[in-house]
Amino acid sequence: MKKYRIVVVGNGMVGYKFCEKLLAKTKDFELVVFGEEPRVAYDRVHLSAYFAEKSIEELTLAPISWYQENGITLYLSDPVTNIDREQKKVYSHHGLELTYDxxxxxxxxxxxVPEIPGVEKDGVFVYRTIEDLDMMKDYAGKATKGAVxxxxxxxxxxxKALLDLGLKETHVIEFAPRLMPRQxxxxxxxxxxxxxxELNIKTHCNKNTKxxxxxxxxxxxxxxDDEKLEVDMLVISAGIKPRDELARLAELExxxxxxxxxxxxxxxxxxEIFAIGECALHQKAIYGLLAPGYEMAEVVASYLVxxxxxxxxxxKFTGFDMSTKLKLLGVDVASFGNAFAQEPDCQTITFENRAKGIYKRINISLDKKRLLGGILVGDASQYNMLLQTANNNIVLPPDPEDLILGSRGGESDAGSGLMSLPDEALICSCEAVTKGDIIHQITENKTFSLxxxxxxxxxxTGCGGCTPMVKDLIQCTMKAQGILVRNxxxxxxxxTRQELFDLVKIKGIKSYDGVLDELxxxxxxxxxxxxxxxxxxSLWNENVLEKGRATAQDSNDRYLANIQRGGTYSVVPRIPGGEITPEKLIVIGQVAQKYGLYTKITGGQRIDLFGAHMSDLPKIWEELIDAGFESGHAYGKSLRTVKSCVGTTWCRFGVQDAVSFAIxxxxxxxxxxxxxxxxxAVSGCIRECAEAQSKDFGIIATEKGWNLYVCGNGGSKPRHAELLATDVDxxxxxxxxxxxxMFYIKTAEPLQRTAPWLDKMEGGLAYLKSVILDDALGICxxxxxxxxxxxxxxxCEWKEAVETPEIRKRFSHFVNAPEEKDPTVELVPFRDQIKAKDWNVLA
Amino acid sequence: MEILEDIKWIKACSADDIPENEGVCAYINGEQIAIYNFKRRGEWFATQNLCPHKQQMALSRGMIGSQGSEPKVACPFHKKTFSLETGQCLSGEDYKIQTYPVKVSNGEVFVGISEF
Structure with a gap:
């Protein structure tokens, strides 16, 4: 039987997805791909990550070997320049001539690029390919003010890319009266x-560049409007224009x-010629998003099969839901369904919290039964549920505002809404995966992990936005199936960690190998x-580096220091309560000078010394210990610091001696x-200068004693601590x-901080109080x-480490040249001190 | 019978220098090579010391373990894991690291470097 040859013109995300989808269905076609860019298809959606954290390899969708393994002939840097439709032949830039079916x-x-006089000037860029980004990168060094x-x-x-490139000032110029006018x-x-x-990006709407x-x-x-703006770098990102020049040449409509x-x-x-992705015009619409492009790839692949x-x-491709959820510069932005529907065609409910930067709007039908669409800015955590509710015509609860405000009062079950969705509900719109597809995998194929x-x-695997929903779906489905969900x-x-904790205690095992052998x-x-x-x-509190335990420690615990970019370590001596004598401060300064360390005050009222070579760590600690310092355990999953304000010792407002109690x-x-x-942290009065309510356990002075708060944290998901006890001595x-x-240590999961531990605890704070205050379990x-x-x-484990030759011996980079330091470590001058060289990633 | 091979065996260190179930870094022919004493399996392994993800000289400081029956090392920086047998990245990315044969005789550890 004849093997049809399919020629794919373009190796972008959609062109790649077409190959992947077709190969998943059959290998009976011959695939030839022509790409204009010098590299294989990469993730253009996350392009700005290229400046920040990701390498080209990480953005690549599939390596060249994938094309080889799947028998795809791939020509890069070689765009198709002509199509002869009569002969069914394509001609490439490098002179290849190939027939197609x-x-x-x-x-x-x-x-x-709008026709603005001067767009050809140096310092004006477009933003589409890795090459564009490389050019911007080269130029940004001499620029300080940028605009888009x-x-x-x-x-x-x-x-965001300009921000990541380190420009001091960034402006966004928009012709329309608002940002993201389509969403x-x-x-x-x-x-x-x-x-x-807040991120130092100034926006100017209603602004027409002359x-x-x-x-x-x-x-x-x-x-x-005759205003001017001084900038030395400009990126034009005013929309897209479909690449249809080849189609025009071939006289396609x-x-x-x-x-x-x-x-x-x-x-x-x-x-016999198909068009997919951003170059295709379907029902007078161009789809500039990934999900519809992938859907088009699927339609063509299944057509050919x-x-x-x-x-x-x-x-068939019958248009596409343009609902989107994005994270722009760390800000959630989402719109779904009919986002702009207005009264009197619908009823609109809005919620706005300017202090927190949150705006939510939902449009509901006049009979208050259906959700038509909406907009979410600042917090889009409800997006998936709302989208499904709108798309599947689910009947709204009696108080539709609960949808954006959350249920206020009463117990809520996170997964219940999810389980009420019909099987056809689209969970992942990028890859068109329905709820039924996922449940089938769980119940029939026994696939239980994300x-x-x-x-x-x-x-x-596309935008990743559906991940939390899929996780919940796995949990809920397994629960519904009566499958025990065990962590x-x-x-x-x-x-589980809790079971292991009890077993290790009962058996009295003291080494990792012992635990592995027995359990x-x-x-x-x-x-x-x-x-x-x-x-x-947590059970025995013996030195973490003894009895073969060293090799089971995570890297930072293994070397009793925090590994940093470039492979050097940082050193944090303990400074209880943040109180330190001038003599000790001088020693820290002398040690930093002697070993060439960068010093910085930490958020926890301590001093961090960066840039220490591994072989210098014992020498540094020897000097610190001589001056009376101890390990600060900044490297461990352990108590870090107890911050304090000065309290009654100096402060005219203080009601208790916060520093002494913190120490x-x-x-x-x-x-x-x-x-x-x-x-x-310990605060000396109600003004709370030590920020105790953002801590795992925080103490605030009252006239009569102390208030104890628990289970708070800062970080990416800040949580206020909850009040556990009042006016205690x-x-x-x-x-x-x-x-x-001790209750937390015995019952939490690995790497679970106190706040999520309390969240998952059945009965929550009331239960915790009953255990700790009322001794309901009789375990106090x-x-x-x-x-x-x-x-x-x-x-002090550092004291033991420097005094124990076997432990100390392990602090060298080269086993066969213990005195040599790692020659690849590069420290560069930075504001009168040093810093680690940036990630040394090969382009 | 003697097996002809293109491998040159270079002494790295004494076997006692490498703690059980841990790696060390040795400087061999101008290269940094990580050598692992996988006592639990009774095996020795060697790989390049450089983690290809962020180009850090760190694999010798990583934790070793297994995935299924495959021995592996986890880079201390971002926990990318690599097979100690094939060098293939096991955390779903396309990296590969160089592996080297190791032999221990008379209490000394030798790493085999191909001579081409």
Whole structure:
């Protein structure tokens, strides 16, 4: 049988996806791909990550070897320049000549550059390819003020790129009266603009650029309202223009404003030529998003397969839901369904919190039964549920405002809404995976892990926005099936952390290998080793580097220091309560000078010394210990610091001696290892200068004693701590903290901080209070005794390390040249000190 | 019978220098090579010390373990894992690291370097 040859013109994201989809269905076609760019298809959606954290390899969708393994002939840097439709032949830039049976045009789009006088000047860029980004990167070094023309999705991405390139000032110029005019309304735009300003991006709406100023190089911009703006770099991101020049040359039908005209099968005016992605014009619409492009790829792939099997075409492209959820510069922005529907056609409910930068709007039908669409800015966590509710015509609850405000009062079950969705509900719109598809994988194929669901359905592999929903779906479905959901440690232990904690205690095991031999199987891994090491430390509090335990420690615990970029370490001596004598400060300065370290005051009222070579660590600590310092455990999942304000000793407002109590608390719990790090603070009065309510346990002075707060944290998901006890004396306060910490240490999951631990606890704060205050489980005595053992066993582990030759010996980079330092470490001058060289990633 | 091979065996260190179930870094022919004493399996392994993800000289400081039956090392920086047998990245990315044969005789550790 004849093997049809399909030629794909364009190796962008959609062109690549077409190959992947076709190969998943059949290998009976011969695939030839021509790409204009010098590299294989990469993730253009996350392009701005290229400046920040990702390498080209990480952005690449599939390596060249993938094309080879799948028998695809790939020509890069070689665009197709002509199509002879009569002979069914393509001609490439490098002179290749090739016949085809079917042609798929995935030529994408180019940035639309408005005709502004001066756009040709140096310092004006477009934002589309890796090459564009490299040119921007080279230029940004000499620029300080940048602007972006275009306040849409891509324009704001480009603004992030300028920010990442280190420009001091970034402006966004938008012609329309608001930002992201296709996705959000004026109120949403205002909130977004305020958020952007916090990030130092100034937005100017209603602004028409008249001219780009400067001789040969851009120096500024002039606007129609006669205002001027001084900039030395400009990125134009004012929209896209479909790449249809090849189609025009081949005399295929194109739209008046560009785009290759296609029908519902994505066939162009020549039925043997298809067009997909941003170059295709379907029902007078160009789709500039990824999900519809992928859907088009699917439709063409299934059309070709059916044609070959002599079946009627199964799927059609009938337009696409343009609902989107994005994270722009860390700000959630989403719009779905009919986002702009207005009264009197519907009823609109809005919620706005300017202080937090949150705006939500939902449009509901006049009978209040259906959700039509909406907009979310600042917090889009409800997006998936809202989208499904709108798309599946689910009947709204009696108080539809609960949808955006959350249920206020009463217990809520996160998964219940999800389970009420119909099987056809689209969970992953990028890859068109329905709820039914995922449930099928769980119930029929016994696929229980997120990674395996990703592999088998491809859900979550596009934008990733559906990941939390898929996770919940797995949990809820397994629960509904009566399958026990157990958070076992990893493939080497079929126990939860809590079970393992109890078993290790009962059996009295003191080494990692002992635990693995008795309770696990295999050789361990980077997940269970630190988890078990933490359990051993929390049970016995013996030196983490003795009895073969060293090799089970996570890297920072292994070297009792924090590994930093470039492979050097940082050193944090303990400074209890933040109180330090001038003599000790001088020693820290002298040590830093002697070993060439960068010094910085930490957020926890301590001093961090960066840039230490591994072999210098014992020498540095020897000097610090001589001056009376101890390890600060900044490297461990353990008590970090107890911050304090000055309290009654100096402050005219203070009501208790916060510093003395902070020092007492820090010295009591120093060296205590736990499932995750522990932070604390003591404030001397209600003004709360030590920020105790953002700590795992925080103490605030009252006229009568102390208020104890628990389970707060800062970080990416800040949480206010909850009040556990009021007006207690110092002794009671410590007793309650003893119980609280030991209960947490015994029952939390690995790497679970106190706030999520409380969140997952059945009964929540009320239950925690009953255990710790009312001794409902009758374990308070035991908890107090257990923690006392740990407190009594405390020794400074750095003191032991420098005094024990076997441990000390391991602090060298080269086993066969212990005196040599790692020659690849590069420290560069930085504001009168040093810093690590940037990630040294090969381009 | 003697097997002809293109491998030159270079002494790295004494076997006692490498703690059980841990790696060290040795400087060999101008290269940084990580050598692992996988006591639990009774095996020795060697790989390049450079983690290809962020180009950090760090694999010798990583934790070793297994995935299924495959021995592996996890880079301390971002926990990318690599097979100690094939060098293939096991955390779903397309990296590959160089591996080297190791032999231990008379309490000394030798790393095999191909001579071409």
């Amino acid at each position: 079917f042609l798929v045009m995935a030529t994408g789009s180019a940035p639309f 023309i275009g306040g849409g999705l891509l324009g704001l991405e480009a603004a 959000i309304d004026q109120a949403g735009s205002d909130i977004l603009a305020a958020k952007l300003l 001219e780009i100023l400067g001789e040969n190089t851009i120096q500024g911009m002039a606007f129609a 194109v739209g008046i404003r560009g785009g290759i005209v296609v029908n519902d099968h994505l066939q162009t005016s020549d039925p 059916n044609l070959k099997e002599e079946l009627a075409p199964a799927k 990674d395996d669901i990703k592999k088998s359905t491809k859900a979550c 076992v440690l990893c493939e080497h232990f079929s126990y 696990g199987h295999g050789d361990g891994c980077e997940t269970c080793k630190p988890a078990v090491a933490s359990i051993l430390a 007492e608390v820090e010295n009591r719990y120093k060296g205590l290892r736990s499932p995750h790090k522990l932070k604390s 110092s002794e009671t306060c410590l007793k309650l903290i003893d119980r609280f910490l 005595n035991e908890l107090e005794q257990e923690i006392q053992v740990l407190i009594n066993n405390y020794k």
